[in-house]
Amino acid sequence: MKIAVMFVHGIGRPEPAFADGMMDLLNRKFRSDTGADDLVMRPAFWAPVLQDAENELWRRMAAGGPMDFVKLRRFMVDFAADAIAYQPAPKEKIVYEGVHRVLAATLKTLADQAGPQAPLVVVAHSLGTVIASNFFYDLQARSAPKKVPASVAKTMGKSPLDRGETLSLLFTLGSPIALWSLRYKDFGKPIQVPSPGFKGFYPKAVGGWTNFYDQDDVIGYPLRTINAAYSKAVNEDRAVNVGGLLSSWNPTSHTEYWTDRDVVNGVSSQLATLWRQVQS
Secondary structure (H helix, E strand, O other): OOEEEEEEOOOOOOOOOOOHHHHHHHHHHHHHHHOOOOEEEEEEOOOHHHHHHHHHHHHHHHOOOOOOOHHHHHHHHHHHHHHHHHOOEOOEOHHHHHHHHHHHHHHHHHHHHHOOOOOEEEEEEOHHHHHHHHHHHHHHOOOOOOOOOHHHHHHOOOOOOOOOOOEEEEEEEOOOHHHHHHHOHHHOOOOOOOOOOHHHHOOOOOOEEEEEEEOOOOOOOOOOOOOHHHHHHOOEEEEEOOOOOOOOOOHHHHHOOOOOHHHHHHHHHHHHHHHHHHHO
């Protein structure tokens, strides 16, 4: 039995290989723990959906006149603009749907390579945690008024994995979901992890949601205390100290989760447990 793992990056200007370091570490640790080579891992690289527009926006602003703090302003375009642009307007969901199509295409690839009913694990960072939450919320609310956007549905495959029914583990790294919860009454409703249909495929598997955050990361927050629903949905808010000598003690720690030993070991341990559960 293969385990499908999708990685979702966050804000900024990531490279297509943003998850390579974690994938390599997870592969090695998983083989050591299980003796198996049963991880099928793929990154959901959604940055190109916005990058051309952000580059053009910066070109136009730079042509408007002199500006101080140019590097900081470019940082704001690269980082804050992602979060702002992703939010759907009432009649304008181009970016929202474009980003979600990337996730749908990634799941389709995973279903083809790991199997249509393979347990699905998602590792998401920063804004990627909001994206993953919204994506699976749409899938879990298909019968409700809020449904999967038509353009995303066309990209999706038809397997249980494609439909999010085999979602078993979610790992959020440096998540700002708590901030996004301000948009909703009583701070909103979380997704279900494992997905509502997961037990039908793997009755002996447990699954769950682990949220990693660094106390120096001003973008990442605990989630269980948002409200009673999040307390039930999130199994653990796990405090970690990510980064090296120059980053572990300040807000730049936000970018250091991907290859942190404690994060990788925590993810790998649960992957190994899930693998053993679904083999029986």
